[in-house]
Amino acid sequence: MSKRIFIDGSINSELCIIATDGQEINYFDYSDDLIASKKNNIYLGIVSRVEPSLQAAFIDFGSEKKAFLPFDEIHPSYFKIPHNEKLIETKDDKNNDAEEEKQNRKNFLSFYRKYKIQDVIKKDQVLLIQIVKEERGTKGAAITTFISLPGRYSVLLPNNSSNGGVSKKISNPLDRKRLKKLHDGFNLPDGMSIIIRTNAISAEDEDIIADFNYLRKLWTKIREETLKSKAPKLISELDTPIIKVARDLNQRSVDEIIFSDLKTMKEYKKLESEFSVNKNKKITHYKEKLPLFESFGIKNPINSLSEENIYMKSGGYLVINPTEALTSIDINSGRSTSEKNIEITALNTNLEACEEIFKQVQLRNIAGLIVIDFIDMSINGNNNKVERKIKELFYRDRARVQLTKISQFGLMEISRQRIGQSVYETFYKKCECCNGNGLRKTKSIIFHNIISLIKNLNSLDKTDEYEIQIDKTFFQENKVELVKRVKALKLKFNVKFIEVEEGLMHKVFEIDKKILELINNKSKENIIKNNIPESNSDKSYRRKIKKKSIEEIT
Numbered sequence: 261m262s263k264r265i266f267i268d269g270s271i272n273s274e275l276c277i278i279a280t281d282g283q284e285i286n287y288f289d290y291s292d293d294l295i296a297s298k299k300n301n302i303y304l305g306i307v308s309r310v311e312p313s314l315q316a317a318f319i320d321f322g323s324e325k326k327a328f329l330p331f332d333e334i335h336p337s338y339f340k341i342p343h344n345e346k347l348i349e350t351k352d353d354k355n356n357d358a359e360e361e362k363q364n365r366k367n368f369l370s371f372y373r374k375y376k377i378q379d380v381i382k383k384d385q386v387l388l389i390q391i392v393k394e395e396r397g398t399k400g401a402a403i404t405t406f407i408s409l410p411g412r413y414s415v416l417l418p419n420n421s422s423n424g425g426v427s428k429k430i431s432n433p434l435d436r437k438r439l440k441k442l443h444d445g446f447n448l449p450d451g452m453s454i455i456i457r458t459n460a461i462s463a464e465d466e467d468i469i470a471d472f473n474y475l476r477k478l479w480t481k482i483r484e485e486t487l488k489s490k491a492p493k494l495i496s497e498l499d500t501p502i503i504k505v506a507r508d509l510n511q512r513s514v515d516e517i518i519f520s521d522l523k524t525m526k527e528y529k530k531l532e533s534e535f536s537v538n539k540n541k542k543i544t545h546y547k548e549k550l551p552l553f554e555s556f557g558i559k560n561p562i563n564s565l566s567e568e569n570i571y572m573k574s575g576g577y578l579v580i581n582p583t584e585a586l587t588s589i590d591i592n593s594g595r596s597t598s599e600k601n602i603e604i605t606a607l608n609t610n611l612e613a614c615e616e617i618f619k620q621v622q623l624r625n626i627a628g629l630i631v632i633d634f635i636d637m638s639i640n641g642n643n644n645k646v647e648r649k650i651k652e653l654f655y656r657d658r659a660r661v662q663l664t665k666i667s668q669f670g671l672m673e674i675s676r677q678r679i680g681q682s683v684y685e686t687f688y689k690k691c692e693c694c695n696g697n698g699l700r701k702t703k704s705i706i707f708h709n710i711i712s713l714i715k716n717l718n719s720l721d722k723t724d725e726y727e728i729q730i731d732k733t734f735f736q737e738n739k740v741e742l743v744k745r746v747k748a749l750k751l752k753f754n755v756k757f758i759e760v761e762e763g764l765m766h767k768v769f770e771i772d773k774k775i776l777e778l779i780n781n782k783s784k785e786n787i788i789k790n791n792i793p794e795s796n797s798d799k800s801y802r803r804k805i806k807k808k809s810i811e812e813i814t
Contacts, residue, residue, distance in 0.1 A: 297394065299499050307387065315330070315377050316328060321389060326400050327400050329389065340380050340382060341380055390403060391403055396685075408420075412459070418479045424453025506532050518556075578617065586631055626682055633671055647666060661675070728771050731769065
């Protein structure tokens with residue numbers, strides 16, 4: 261089956277990229293002006309606040325929220341100390357990479373233990389920073405001053421000399437020896453290092469050297485731009501969709517790259533020439549009137565990626581539920597009943613699910629903790645087969661991944677590095693009606709809430725008439741029951757329900773905010789009057805234990 265990459269940039273403000281193997285989609289990326297990713301971008305920032313209690317600084321880099329910079333992510337060159345104290349000892353041992361890395365890490369930690377952030381970093385100091393984690397909710401971005409520039413076959417660390425070498429994932433001794441020899445021949449200046457990536461195994465030496473030269477030029481360009489810029493300012497974008505295609509997707513196995521517009525194609529060709537010495541002859545320009553994806557029979561997955569149920573060919577299906585703490589994936593056999601017995605059915609469905617789970621994790625860009633509930637299997641050997649299958653699949657993942665064995669309850673936990681936003685964060689926001697939990701209130705709870713509100717009005721000791729706005733449809737359907745419950749309270753004041761067609765913003769009923777304030781104030785008065793202490797049970801309990809222990813000693 262032919263492997264293609266489709267890049268649709270027919271609308272100026274948006275870009276949609278889909279990579280396919282035959283008709284199966286195995287990569288999806290979308291960006292527009294409203295949801296541009298900041299991950300890996302390099303900024304010139306200003307220290308807005310140093311926080312000694314956190315041993316961290318907050319950096320203004322031009323965003324609304326200040327970025328969080330831990331002390332151990334600040335390069336020593338920024339420290340306000342004598343120059344000869346800024347040097348961290350690094351061990352140069354070509355024979356033992358593991359020992360070298362361990363010693364370098366030890367030196368690094370001992371160096372940072374000598375200082376406190378408030379002594380070496382000052383407010384309004386200018387720093388060159390890189391985004392490590394993007395802003396999420398109320399949290400600002402996490403950043404570092406140890407810059408890393410990713411290329412197709414290598415990663416350049418221009419101000420970090422202690423982490424270079426050949427990737428640990430390359431285990432073949434012959435490959436390691438070849439790439440180590442190439443690495444040592446780069447003649448890097450002091451303070452700079454480079455990591456050879458795993459996909460360099462199948463690359464020609466000249467391509468790796470060309471990739472390194474591109475990264476050196478990029479670093480020179482960043483330095484020049486930094487020197488003439490005033491903070492806060494964006495210096496360089498390293499993870500735009502087009503860069504990711506040229507750097508990460510365009511491998512030798514790709515048969516064709518199809519563009520819908522000339523501007524994007526020219527931009528890509530320029531990048532491609534910088535990444536590799538070999539010119540790519542697979543690039544074509546799509547000129548037909550029919551939309552690009554539809555003409556090749558590809559369904560744009562932008563709307564289907566949020567679906568909870570994913571059906572597999574065998575009849576089984578996955579149920580994917582993202583939550584605040586983790587993403588749960590449940591595997592069900594469904595209509596998959598063609599095997600001889602339940603054990604074989606469970607094994608084959610689980611093996612098929614492994615491939616679909618890997619695909620969905622990649623397409624949706626799911627990160628953090630992922631918990632997979634496999635169909636229970638009674639034979640340990642079958643559990644091992646499933647574990648081996650999922651490890652083989654996630655070995656190809658560009659993100660860092662940690663996996664556990666399948667537990668006695670059939671659960672496997674996967675921790676996956678966050679690289680960019682997931683589709684849930686990019687395309688969707690919480691429902692204002694249910695606040696993202698997918699549940700709507702029943703009639704009984706709405707009745708309960710209305711009656712509770714009226715009881716609170718009774719505590720105000722007034723004989724005024726109170727108005728409660730209520731959804732017209734709900735009131736007309738439940739008028740008899742609601743009036744009956746209100747009459748049962750035997751109130752000394754009147755309650756008037758005002759029917760509203762629009763304007764309640766997903767609420768069923770609402771009352772004036774001033775009246776709610778009066779109710780809250782009355783509640784506080786009653787607490788003080790009845791001498792009800794605030795909840796402080798833990799502290800008082802500890803105090804009693806301490807007092808008792810002192811009495812026992814005396």
